[in-house]
Amino acid sequence: MTDSLPVIQQRLENLRQQMQSRRIDAYLVTNADPHNSEYSADHWLARKWLCGFTGSAGDLLVTKSGGGLWTDGRYFIQAIEQLEGTGIELFRKRLPGTPTIPEHLAEQLTANSRVGVDGRTINQTFFLELKDAFAAKNIEFIITEDLVGNIWQQRPARPSKAVFLHDIQYAGKSCAQKLTDIRSLMLSDKVDQVLISATDDVMWLMNIRGQDNAFFPGSEAYALISQETAQLFIDSKKLPAVVCKTLLQQGVSCWDYHELADTLALLATELNFKYSPYTTNSLLVSRIRQGVTCLQGNTYAQSGKIVKNATESEQHQLALKYDGTAIVQFMCWLEEHVHSGEVTELSAEQQLRCYRKALPNYISDSFSTIAGYAEHGAIMHYSATRDSNKVIGTDNYFLLDSGGQYLGGTTDITRTFSFCELSEQQKTDYTLVLKGVIRLSQAKFLKGTAGNNLDILARGALWQQCVDYKCGTGHGVGICLNVHEGPQNFSQSVKDTEPLVPGMTITVEPGVYREGEYGIRIENILQVVAVAENNFGTFYGFKTLTLAPIATNQIISDLLSVEERLWLNDYHLTVAEQLTPLLNPADQQWLAKATQPI
Incomplete structure (x- = not known):
């Protein structure tokens, strides 16, 4: 509490x-x-x-x-x-x-x-x-x-830190180009004006980022787009002159955040006006002028944002590569110090953050780190506090789910560690979770397939043992934006029907959570890629973007197929090849050992 x-x-x-x-x-x-x-x-x-x-x-x-x-x-x-x-x-x-x-x-x-x-x-x-x-x-x-x-007498003030430009070397496309794309879609849908309310959509469209909270580099803002105009509504105190000037050059005028309500009240009644009811609050909707024809649905920026362009993909891969070096440094440090009895959940979290902070283009963590030892690992979104902080021992699993925000991309990775021989059940659970990661990562699927069609690949081995996890299997990931990006995901929900297309990034993260005992999760980020086109149709698959060793000391090899063991060995070979040149000799030596074939 x-x-x-x-x-x-x-x-x-x-x-x-x-x-x-x-x-x-x-x-x-x-x-x-x-x-x-x-x-x-x-x-x-x-x-x-x-x-x-x-x-x-x-x-x-x-x-x-x-x-x-x-x-x-x-x-x-x-x-x-x-x-x-x-x-x-x-x-x-x-x-x-x-x-x-x-x-x-x-x-x-x-x-x-x-x-x-x-x-x-x-x-x-x-x-x-x-x-x-x-x-x-x-x-x-x-x-x-x-x-x-x-x-609420001592309520924190609304954020006031300035926004900053997200350079074209990371964005890959100018704001003006994105506006052209959106206007083309509006024309096809016969939409005269669209309100973009989701903060990450606005940040992506305008090629800006903000500092409103510790994990998401965004700022409260709206965009109102027509065929002739583009308006950004944002707290004027957050808008440096250089940002305002750059946006003006891209065809965007800047307005104060609170002017939007009055603007909506004065809309022309003959307009076809579109907004997303999921990201627009009910008070603001009540301000839309009566008589305006309101259309609801996707407000276009999301569609461009979730499919990464070539520059975004390249920069994201680079961010994940550097992030992997921080994970390796941390894993090496943890293995060296855990036996002292002095490493705690909080100190482990702080140590990993130190490694990330030293990386190029680091901004912040991408969410509150989940560092859970033993029974704390079974709390899916556990956050260690001074009161709950446990010493990380050597007789159970330690689950670490963390991520970083970099100018080139957002990262999210989970690894589960252990430092002694564990029970047969614990090792079986770990191996079946890994099996789920591998099966989904290896998938090939027909164009038009959604994540809910593939979710069973991650759960199947667990279901055979009558085990399940009460959450989705994976979520989309942004580019220096939200670590949880939709609508693409892996889940069982019949509502999650967004087709997976090349350029989308998505996590795979099955797990086992035994309340009061331990938690296990392994998580990588995947990117959808084209695989083949033939008489049967167009087929897609996945490329694993995350680069960090997966602990092998608790794997029951006989539970993995030959193909699954080959996948893991190939993955570790790639990890070693990509990360070794970026590490110091001690970490290189540790990585060589951690990526040995099984």
């Missing part, structure tokens, strides 16, 4: 007083910013501040006498620990028997009750979904003022 239990309890009571004075029976609190970003600035982390739950996903509903938190399988263990004593009940999303928010409230509230939300912190899709479901229960769902802001 981030704050003491009495402090959390008092905050919840203060919110209930705000609700009572406004005749609100329940209040929905999220961690979302106005753009529905994955990583919100501290100013927007209202749910975390209010109830103490620090997971990246979860919706908090506060009622007059209690409340509930809805989150997914990545955070069940964490939520149980962090919500204890708060009076907030955990609801496990996607599990049989778990009620939705409207279903739960229908049992708690009477007809004509009122549920409120700060309209800036809920996207239009979720807002309408809840509004319709509440209406079926005779419950009113309304946009209110920011009630949490009324009681």
Whole structure:
């Protein structure tokens, strides 16, 4: 828990007083910013501040006498620990028997009750979904003022650090060229004007990056595009003269962030206006002038962003290559020091960050490092604190999931380590996870295939042992943008139907998580590549971009096929060839040993 239990309890009571004075029976609190970003600035982390739950996903509903938190399988263990004593009940999303928010409230509230939300912190899709479901229960769902802001006395200010240019040597295409591409798509769809709300889409389109939070080099901003104009709406204090001048040369005019609402209210009614209801908040949508024809869907920048051009691919591979040297340095250091009994989860995390900071074009970590020893590794998104910090021993697994932001690309890698002979079950689990990584990495598939068609390749070996993991298998990765980029991914969801095409990058990261015992995950970044075109169709496959050894000391070789062992040996040969010239002699010697064939 981030704050003491009495402090959390008092905050919840203060919110209930705000609700009572406004005749609100329940209040929905999220961690979302106005753009529905994955990583919100501290100013927007209202749910975390209010109830103490620090997971990246979860919706908090506060009622007059209690409340509930809805989150997914990545955070069940964490939520149980962090919500204890708060009076907030955990609801496990996607599990049989778990009620939705409207279903739960229908049992708690009477007809004509009122549920409120700060309209800036809920996207239009979720807002309408809840509004319709509440209406079926005779419950009113309304946009209110920011009630949490009324009681958050020392709330962090909204970010104000300046944006900077993302040079063409990394972007590979100018802003003007990207605008031309988008306008061509708009013309085909008969769209007169499009609002781009997703922060990473705006950053990609404008070839700029920001400093709003520790992990994502973005800045709160909107883009409004027509055939004749391109407008960037951003806090004017964040806009250096050189950025403004460069954008103007690319055909973009700069406006203050808060001018967008008035601009939308003055749209011409004859326009075909398009926006994404998933990334545009409900309060902003309510400002669109009545009579405007609104179209919903992909706002074009995303389509260009997720398929990397040749320059982006080259720079991303270079960033991953350097990132691999940091991983090797860390693995060598860990093996040397772990037996001292002085290496902890936090000190390991800090040591890896030191290696990354020394690399060319490093900006920051790409997410909060997951460094979990023993039972902490079973918490999928564990984050070590001073209170939870464990010494890394030699009698269990140590799971390390980390990544970096570089000007040339974003990285995300997981390796699982052990330093003694473990049980047969532990070794079997490890080998089957590795088997899943290899099977998916080796896949060839027909054009038009989506990630949900391939997910079984990573899970299949685990399923044969009646083992599973309660999360997706992989996600897209950005170029100096979001470490979790969509819509391409590997999952079981029937909704995840984005076809995989050459140029997309995507992780593969199966795992085993035995609660109270240990966690195992192995993760690489893959890029979709063209493989063959013949009478049967066009076929694609994957190239593994991540370059770092995979621990072999817990592998049961007989559980791997000949082809799978060959894949691992070839992969390690590539790792050694690519990284050895960049390392010092001691690390070179360690790498040579770590990449020996099995």
